[in-house]
Every structure is written in C-alpha cells, then in structure tokens.
Amino acid sequence: MGITRKTKAVKKLLSLFEPTVSAILAVDLIAQLKEEMNKTTVYRILDRLENEGVIHSFSGSNGLKWYAKCTGCSSDKHNDIHPHFQCTSCKKVTCLPVEIKIPTVKNYTIENAAVFLVGKCSECSS
C-alpha cells in the first residue's frame, strides 16, 4: 500500500531518532526542524513512519504526543506494548524493555494497555 519515498525530509527526520534511545516530542521535532521543513510535513512523515512500523507514538501525562523507534515492528503489526517512563528531573522519556502485566478485572475484557511511569532515572538519582 503506502509507497514511501526516501526523501531528504524523511532521511533527516529518521536521523534524529538514530543517535538516541529516548522518545521525542512531536512539538520538539517541529521546533528543531523549523528552518528545514514545514510542520505539516513533519506531522505527515511521522504518520507514515508509524504506519510502516518504523516508529510508534504515545501521549504523555499532559496529552502531548511522543514518538520513539520501534524494534521489530512492521506495517502489519505493532508490538510496542511496553511502559514509557519520564524522569521528573531531566524530563527525558524512554521506552522500558519490560513486559506489561495486563491485569485481570471482572466484567472487563482488556485488549490493550498504555502505561506511563514517572520517577527518576539513574543519571538523575545522585
């Protein structure tokens, strides 16, 4: 389906996810790329990359949208069911390589879980 051309813009955007293991705020990407591309373009590329299983998104406590690299996802199937963690000191958000234990609750059939954790990362706990 979605044919994606590897344009300059796409390469540039992907390069920003490369060096880090942290998630990135959509809004920050737009600010950082202001001189190079339009915010509409940023949003559209993020959408495409998510549909292709290259990145995944989630909302933080304040409702802002975060994006992070996927590991082993495809356009067919996203398997990013892991918790996300934000450090209250450095504000960084990271994907935690831990499995979520989905609780069993009577009268509810739970199919999916989004877990957002808050605390202190190791670098800020000194």
Place this chain on the structure above:
Amino acid sequence: MGITRKTKAVKKLLSLFEPTVSAILAVDLIAQLKEEMNKTTVYRILDRLENEGVIHSFSGSNGLKWYAKCTGCSSDKHNDIHPHFQCTSCKKVTCLPVEIKIPTVKNYTIENAAVFLVGKCSECSS
C-alpha cells in the same frame, strides 16, 4: 487556602458526576453546559474541584482530558492510583477499583504510574 463557594455553577457541575460512575470528558462537559455557563468557568471549576480532592483527572489515549469522582481524597492527598478503562464499543471510560502493580525496573526509581486500558466492557460483550 482555596475557599470554594457552592455556587449554582459548582452545584450543577457536581450534579453531572453524581448519577454515573463513568468518567466525563472536559470537552463534553463544556458542550453540555454551553447554554448555562462559559467554558472558562467549566475549566476553572474542574481545576478547583480537583485541587479539593473531589474529582481527579487523567488523559485518554488521544490526549483528551477526563474527569471522574474521587473516593476518599482530600485537598491534601489524592489517592486515585487506579487504572482507567475505555470500552472500544460504547467509548465509556471508567475507574477500575484495582490496585496498580508498579513494576520494578533496574536503573529507574518509579514514583507514579498512569495506566490506561482498552477493551470491551461487560455490557458490550454480547
């Protein structure tokens, strides 16, 4: 500190939380009360009630703000650390009276957890 007057607006707003156990979208409250009060007033009352421990808030998967009744909270201390559940059929969001098992992750000190579950409620599972 925050002295809250029991005005007509406050009573009206509280009455909407009374008959249901479900959470309510801030945006829906504003739409529903459009004829009776200004949206600024709605937001301000919601803020106050949350500070007083009468209601608590959380964000849904799309970043929209939900509010629900508290049980046993005060202005001093909120203890609404429970998961929230949204049914994919009826779209209703409810507080689940279940304790969250906060995971232990190496290198991270976790202080708080927001869990948003998605699935089917019992009324929609037929």
Place this chain on the structure above:
DNA sequence: AAGCTTAATGCAACTTTGTTGCGGTAAAAT
C-alpha cells in the same frame, strides 16, 4: 540524460482544546 508521473511538500487558513486579563456579578461575612 531528458521527460513523465504522482508522491511529497509548502503555505495559508482552519479547528480544537485550553488559558489569561479584566471588568462586572453575586455569595457570604459583617
């Protein structure tokens, strides 16, 4: 290499959610 097709981009205008400043209103204390 030049031409062609159409996915991708830029831009402006718009939508939605939420906030702020300020003048006026009304709850409640005196």
Place this chain on the structure above:
DNA sequence: ATTTTACCGCAACAAAGTTGCATTAAGCTT
C-alpha cells in the same frame, strides 16, 4: 443592608494539530 472578594462572562489569545490546494521533486520510463 452594606461590604468584601470569590466567582463568572467575555473577548482575545495560545498551542497542537489538520486540511485543501497549488507547486516541487523523487524515481520511473523512455
């Protein structure tokens, strides 16, 4: 009844994200 000030309405604003449309350029085809 009068006074005090918390509360409210309104208008203007702000931030995040979306949409329509004309233009550009990626990457085939020849």
